[in-house]
């Protein structure tokens with residue numbers, strides 16, 4: 001069972017707290033990178049901390065919640081090794097694991113109700129990468145990154 005790095009800005013704080021309750025009930029270990037009391041936070045700062053944890057620890061996946069999820073996804077995907085999927089429903093979370101081997105999920109606290117968001121998180125955590133032809137494509141994604149890093 002993977003451990004979870006979780007974070008939010010002020011727009012995702014309330015949903016983050018609900019997700020944490022659910023993760024605890026399901027027996028997941030998690031680290032909360034903030035924000036901690038709903039204070040105003042800049043999503044790139046928190047997305048960086050969550051993404052850094054995922055990129056440097058194979059036993060972690062990341063979950064980030066801002067108002068809509070898009071900005072955090074953009075920020076996290078700047079970190080080498082992070083494949084952050086911005087998702088909005090059950091089929092997008094399944095696809096992001098099954099085909100894209102996403103190691104980080106970004107969702108919107110202002111655009112999703114808590115019931116759907118929690119179903120999405122559960123589905124994302126329990127869906128495995130199917131490999132095969134998708135492995136070739138994910139390898140190509142990571143090769144694009146390598147070209148810019150000069151590796």
Ligand SMILES: O=P(O)(O)OC[C@H]1O[C@@H](O)[C@H](O)[C@@H]1O
Nearest residue numbers: 009011043066067068069071
């Ligand atoms: O709450 P303010 O500061 O207006 O806007 C922040 C939100 O705007 C969007 O980029 C993100 O979804 C973020 O949560």
